[in-house]
Amino acid sequence: MKKYLKVLNSFTFKVITIMNNTLRTRLLTILFIFGLGVYALLPSIRYQLLSDEQKNNLSKDEVAYFDSKSIKQGLDLKGGIYIVLEVDLPQLINSLAKNKDRKFDVFLDELSNEYRNSSADFFTAFEQKALENDLKLPRYFISYGKTKEQIVEQLNIQSNDSINRIIEIIQNRVDQFGVSEPTIQKQGNNRVVVELAGIQDSERARELLQSTALLELMIVKDIDSTNTIVRQIDNLTTTSSKKNDEIDQLFNSDTESNNLGFSSLLIAVGSDLAISSDNLPALKNILNQDNVKQVLEATGSLFLTGNSTETLINDFGEEEEVYLLYHLVDNAELTGGVIEDAQMRLSQSGVTAGQATVQVEMNNEGSREWARITGVNINKRIAIVLDKKVHMAPVIRSQIFGGATVIEGMDSIQEAEDIAIVLRAGALPVPVAIVDQRVVGPSLGADSVSAGTSSIMIGLLLIIIFIVFYYRASGLIASFSLLWTLILLLGVLALLEATLTLPGIAALILTVGMSVDANVIIFERIKEELRNGKSVRSAIDAGYERAITTIVDANLTTGIAAAVLYQYGSGPIKGFATVLFWGIIVSMFTAIIVTRFLFDFITSRKNIEKLSI
Amino acid sequence: MKFIENTKINFMAFKNVGFTLSGVMGIGSIIMLLFGINLGIDFKGGTTIGLNFNEPVNIEDVRKAMSSVESDGQIFDLSGEEIKHFGSTDDIMIKVKVRDNVSPDFAQHIVNHVYETMNDNVPQDKNNFILSLDTVSPKVGTELSGSALWSILSALALILLYISIRFEFKFAIGAILALVHDIIITLGIFSFTGFEVTLSTVAAFLTIVGYSLNDTIVILDRIRENMKSSGTVLLESTINKSINQSLSRTLITSLTTLLVITVLLMYGGATIRPFAFTLLVGVVIGTYSSIYVASTFLTTLYKSN
Numbered sequence: 001m002k003k004y005l006k007v008l009n010s011f012t013f014k015v016i017t018i019m020n021n022t023l024r025t026r027l028l029t030i031l032f033i034f035g036l037g038v039y040a041l042l043p044s045i046r047y048q049l050l051s052d053e054q055k056n057n058l059s060k061d062e063v064a065y066f067d068s069k070s071i072k073q074g075l076d077l078k079g080g081i082y083i084v085l086e087v088d089l090p091q092l093i094n095s096l097a098k099n100k101d102r103k104f105d106v107f108l109d110e111l112s113n114e115y116r117n118s119s120a121d122f123f124t125a126f127e128q129k130a131l132e133n134d135l136k137l138p139r140y141f142i143s144y145g146k147t148k149e150q151i152v153e154q155l156n157i158q159s160n161d162s163i164n165r166i167i168e169i170i171q172n173r174v175d176q177f178g179v180s181e182p183t184i185q186k187q188g189n190n191r192v193v194v195e196l197a198g199i200q201d202s203e204r205a206r207e208l209l210q211s212t213a214l215l216e217l218m219i220v221k222d223i224d225s226t227n228t229i230v231r232q233i234d235n236l237t238t239t240s241s242k243k244n245d246e247i248d249q250l251f252n253s254d255t256e257s258n259n260l261g262f263s264s265l266l267i268a269v270g271s272d273l274a275i276s277s278d279n280l281p282a283l284k285n286i287l288n289q290d291n292v293k294q295v296l297e298a299t300g301s302l303f304l305t306g307n308s309t310e311t312l313i314n315d316f317g318e319e320e321e322v323y324l325l326y327h328l329v330d331n332a333e334l335t336g337g338v339i340e341d342a343q344m345r346l347s348q349s350g351v352t353a354g355q356a357t358v359q360v361e362m363n364n365e366g367s368r369e370w371a372r373i374t375g376v377n378i379n380k381r382i383a384i385v386l387d388k389k390v391h392m393a394p395v396i397r398s399q400i401f402g403g404a405t406v407i408e409g410m411d412s413i414q415e416a417e418d419i420a421i422v423l424r425a426g427a428l429p430v431p432v433a434i435v436d437q438r439v440v441g442p443s444l445g446a447d448s449v450s451a452g453t454s455s456i457m458i459g460l461l462l463i464i465i466f467i468v469f470y471y472r473a474s475g476l477i478a479s480f481s482l483l484w485t486l487i488l489l490l491g492v493l494a495l496l497e498a499t500l501t502l503p504g505i506a507a508l509i510l511t512v513g514m515s516v517d518a519n520v521i522i523f524e525r526i527k528e529e530l531r532n533g534k535s536v537r538s539a540i541d542a543g544y545e546r547a548i549t550t551i552v553d554a555n556l557t558t559g560i561a562a563a564v565l566y567q568y569g570s571g572p573i574k575g576f577a578t579v580l581f582w583g584i585i586v587s588m589f590t591a592i593i594v595t596r597f598l599f600d601f602i603t604s605r606k607n608i609e610k611l612s613i
Numbered sequence: 614m615k616f617i618e619n620t621k622i623n624f625m626a627f628k629n630v631g632f633t634l635s636g637v638m639g640i641g642s643i644i645m646l647l648f649g650i651n652l653g654i655d656f657k658g659g660t661t662i663g664l665n666f667n668e669p670v671n672i673e674d675v676r677k678a679m680s681s682v683e684s685d686g687q688i689f690d691l692s693g694e695e696i697k698h699f700g701s702t703d704d705i706m707i708k709v710k711v712r713d714n715v716s717p718d719f720a721q722h723i724v725n726h727v728y729e730t731m732n733d734n735v736p737q738d739k740n741n742f743i744l745s746l747d748t749v750s751p752k753v754g755t756e757l758s759g760s761a762l763w764s765i766l767s768a769l770a771l772i773l774l775y776i777s778i779r780f781e782f783k784f785a786i787g788a789i790l791a792l793v794h795d796i797i798i799t800l801g802i803f804s805f806t807g808f809e810v811t812l813s814t815v816a817a818f819l820t821i822v823g824y825s826l827n828d829t830i831v832i833l834d835r836i837r838e839n840m841k842s843s844g845t846v847l848l849e850s851t852i853n854k855s856i857n858q859s860l861s862r863t864l865i866t867s868l869t870t871l872l873v874i875t876v877l878l879m880y881g882g883a884t885i886r887p888f889a890f891t892l893l894v895g896v897v898i899g900t901y902s903s904i905y906v907a908s909t910f911l912t913t914l915y916k917s918n
Contacts, residue, residue: 004892076884084753098779116752117752119751119752119755119759133776146904148804178774188746200719201740202718202721202746203718203721204723206717206718207879208718220824242642256910258732259674277686278686280685280686280696281686281687284904290816302848315866317868331866374753433717434717434748434750435749435750435752435753436748436749436750437720437746437749438745438746438747438748439743439745439746439747439749440744440745441663441665441740441742441743441744441746442740442741443665443741443743443744444663444665444744444745444884447882448882448884448885449887451880451881451882452881452882452885454880455873455876455877457882459872459873459876459877462872462873462876463873466869468871489646502813502884502885503813503816503888504883506813506816506822506888507887508875509873509876509881510820510870510873510874512873513869513870513872513873513874514824514866514870515829516869517827517864517866517869517870519867520862520865520869521831521862524861524865526860526861528858531619537718547836549834550830550831550834550835551831553779553834554826554827554828554830554831554834555827556775557772557776557825557827557830558823558824558826559774560768560771560772560775560823561768561772561819561820561822561823561826562767562819562823564762564764564767564771565768565816565817565819566762567769568764569760569763569812569815569816573812573813573815573816576816577777577816580820580823604798610792
């Protein structure tokens, strides 16, 4: 604490010595700082003066120059998307565990629930839930250690690795997407913050960031085994729902129709199965039942839907939106890891001509594997599954060499391009969820900028009028220092490469309002000294000297508030704190050193007997 | 100009009036706060959507459009959610509560639905239709409230420490009481108006903390200076003298600050308005409290010793 006081005292001392330096040195110092401020602001001014056309025709180097040298506008001013992604750590634990059983599933469910709803440290929760459920960790994680401590430590390392990998992949995807100045940052130990300027289509951005991009090639089960399993599930669902029916009928007889078996949901489309989009939630419920899960596990198969709906004319002659439903071998023959390149291509021939497709190239290992798979599965169907949704399921007619594959079933060129990007950039090792998402349209941002600018101008003008009216000539000096406060503050922001946000503009305006305060304190002191009969010269000296501790104390406490705000605040608030903090520093310089110099300069030239204050 | 010079107002004579006024406003504010403060999605999660129509739009029409929103095969009736004009009658702000098990694109689906349903009054480019679109999960909301509360508390603690070192512990108590007084009353008035508390509001509150403190310290500084010569014997008259001496400064600074805040309130746009309003109330209360609360508590503290 003493050290801190010493620093403070030496600071006050320095301010006083600077004031007592010869006029020339002070003038040079002030001019130097003014020059620096203007120099730092020049790129921003030049950029503002460019016409829209010129802005669009800037070369890459020029864009980079303006990006780094001029004041950056936050997403809330120029429009864009701010997304916070949270890594699904329970899912990571699930994928790392071996020998999973019922007990583990219960544990994982509880853990996921806890993770979704509380902000407690994940691994603390992990240990606690393991203890509560009496889970022997080495049973599931033996490859990570023999004791609980070792396992937790290793899992921690694993989770860190996957987050870094996720950031890398997202960076890759965003780079290929072509967003200017994207920022991608790790937040805490389980989150990634992504800021994309100039994009408003949140759905598309989300697809791009959140899609795990897990490409799997899976064999489609034949019709006989599908029929068998549908019957099996039917038995399970009807018997279990019969019990419900009895209860339901006591209360409400209408629910009966909702509890029909699995097959009643299904529609036959040629040799394929389909399900009405209205019944999708019902399907999910059935497939999530424990006994249904067990049946599917026993046969090593799973049900997945297509990626988009098809329109069907149903028995009543009405149009109906349906998803195709596929019964697949629950083991990917090949995954996206083998992809070397993926490009959007317009299909050239056949019924799909003109449609957007994604053409995939595999590496050597993938090509060999692909040739083997297609070789042994001739006349079977293979499903191309992206993020657990089936894009297509063609019949393998002949062995395919060379690893080239085309994925069809894209809704648009844009979708095909985006899928190609995520396939090229690689799959996320763990799914991520969006926990915070803010989209600002370009018009709101532009409105804010113009409203902010005019507020600053009007505010500044009003204050100058008031100050000059009240303090006369001295008011002019204060107004001069006020103008420079604004210029220097903007210069500092440009130098710091700080981002100006909407709250930041508010802080600028507030600084304008509050920075007069130091001058008011000084002027009132000088007036008081004059009233006590001091000469102009000594009144100025005494006024400054006595006002300075007050000003430093008052500003430092506001500075503390700004620093705390910076420390705890997120995004836009940080912008506010930055401007407020530097506003305090800059306004102390202009209000104390610059105005003092002007007073001294004027009184040194002429022997002023009456001060216009 | 000298309209406030050499004043000799006996502020301390009215200190009981001040106490009563602060007490009534403080209790009123606490009641207001208990009755429910309008927390924004930043703190409790949910979705807010800002939409821009071509021509003035009727809220009831939007409400109707929101009665059947489809998202991932589920139909939602959102007509009961908060829908209001935002800035002008062309713009609409929709606030949707948190729902379990909805698609991550829920907000976008709502926008798409309204866009299609009301297609005769929307901009051609859908991107110009969306003013803003925020979705915060309840978990992040809880975290943000935690860090907001934490930031205000730690700012108060640090300031207490700073004043204790620079002045005296008693001064610090007075200053902090004045601050707490300002925050509670501003919060009370804020919740009375029904404005929503957002992250920007927290920033505004911390600015008030800084501003009100600035004001208080200038007066405390004078009291300290005057106490050097007169001691604590005639404390009330010393305090009176100090308040009078710094009165012109207090009023002029408040006036200039209020000038810009009023400008901000009038021209700053709908997004900034609640922020500017908080500042306006805070500066008025802060000016009053620096004259009354901090110094009157100081006399009480010294007397009780």
